[in-house]
Amino acid sequence: MKKVQLPTKKKKEILKESSYESTHVVSPLKLLFIIVNRNQGQFYIKALSELHVGATFEIYGYGTAPKEIYSLLETEDYKKDLVIGVVNTCDIEKIMHLINERFSVSKLAKGVAFTIPLDSMAGVVFYKYFTNNRSIKENQNGK
Amino acid sequence: MESNGILLVAIINKEYSDLVMEAAKISGARGGTIFNARGTGNKEMGEFFGVPIQPEKEIVLILVENSIKDKCLLNIYKNAGLETRGQGIVFALPVEDMLGLMPLDLKEEEK
Numbered sequence: 580m581k582k583v584q585l586p587t588k589k590k591k592e593i594l595k596e597s598s599y600e601s602t603h604v605v606s607p608l609k610l611l612f613i614i615v616n617r618n619q620g621q622f623y624i625k626a627l628s629e630l631h632v633g634a635t636f637e638i639y640g641y642g643t644a645p646k647e648i649y650s651l652l653e654t655e656d657y658k659k660d661l662v663i664g665v666v667n668t669c670d671i672e673k674i675m676h677l678i679n680e681r682f683s684v685s686k687l688a689k690g691v692a693f694t695i696p697l698d699s700m701a702g703v704v705f706y707k708y709f710t711n712n713r714s715i716k717e718n719q720n721g722k
Numbered sequence: 723m724e725s726n727g728i729l730l731v732a733i734i735n736k737e738y739s740d741l742v743m744e745a746a747k748i749s750g751a752r753g754g755t756i757f758n759a760r761g762t763g764n765k766e767m768g769e770f771f772g773v774p775i776q777p778e779k780e781i782v783l784i785l786v787e788n789s790i791k792d793k794c795l796l797n798i799y800k801n802a803g804l805e806t807r808g809q810g811i812v813f814a815l816p817v818e819d820m821l822g823l824m825p826l827d828l829k830e831e832e833k
Contacts, residue, residue: 609818612729614755614783640757643743643782659755661783675819682822691785691822693727695815 599703606668608697608709613662613678614640615690620660626677627664633711635664665709666694727817728791729783732798733759736778738808745801746784749794752823754784785823 599605611632613623620637627635638661666674671694678692700706730751732742739756746754761777786794791814802808 612783638757640755640783643739643754643756661755661757671819675821679821689822691820693725693729693785693817693820695729695817 599706604669605706608665608700608706609668609671609694610697611662611664611666611671611674611692611694613660613664613690613692615660615662616687617658617660619688619690620662622681623662623664623678626681627662627666627674630670630674630677631711632664632666632670632674633709635662637662665697667710725817725820726788727820727823728786728788729815729817730786730791730794730798730812731815732782732784732802732810732812734780734782734802734808734810736780738802738806738810739780739782741802741806741808742782742784742798742810742812745797746786746794749786749797750790751784751786751794754782756780756782785817785820 611627613620615623617639624635624637640659640661642657642659644657675692682689682692700709730746732739734742736758743751743754757780759779759781761779784794795812795814798810798812802810802812804811
């Protein structure tokens with residue numbers, strides 16, 4: 580039976596130096612929710628992917644105002660798109676600015692957007708996936 | 723960026739989302755968004771005629787101000803909690819960087 584060799588001090592130091600944190604900027608992630616009228620969601624999916632957001636999802640939903648009101652107004656605005664994305668905290672300002680601009684285009688483009696802080700994540704691989712790490716700049720200070 | 727908002731998430735049996743919205747609106751909430759989901763917890767139900775049964779659910783998202791959060795939670799629990807037909811559960815999440823909703827005090831000023 581082979582003996583399992585415990586890492587020596589040097590090996591431990593090398594492992595520590597080559598850790599993801601030491602070579603990349605690691606900032607917390609947030610869950611971004613955008614609730615807009617149906618068919619408006621695709622704009623945000625495209626825009627977020629251009630802003631290097633790794634994962635975005637679109638869910639069909641419904642507004643809660645009584646349907647009779649909508650039928651009186653002859654619109655189908657009760658149908659909503661719910662866009663969910665995992666975004667980096669340092670990109671939030673850019674993204675919110677973009678969303679705000681889009682909301683001001685017309686009445687139909689209006690909606691609600693908010694973020695929820697994420698507490699923890701299982702594994703660096705997921706962090707890399709969600710942050711689309713190809714676009715993360717290497718930290719020059721090594722911190 | 724901190725905001726004064728709270729996201730209430732209610733998971734409830736299908737067709738009973740009205741109970742949640744009624745309770746929330748009584749407490750001062752303005753509106754919400756509903757989407758469909760499936761439950762996974764009830765294994766005893768098993769299969770019916772060889773077809774697996776999954777209870778259909780609705781998830782209701784309601785954005786409210788922090789000041790009315792407790793009132794909303796209590797009213798939703800009373801109106802659509804586990805002891806009602808809706809068998810709903812509800813929880814609150816902190817919200818940051820909110821866009822698109824006017825604060826209540828500003829809305830009152832406009833009136």
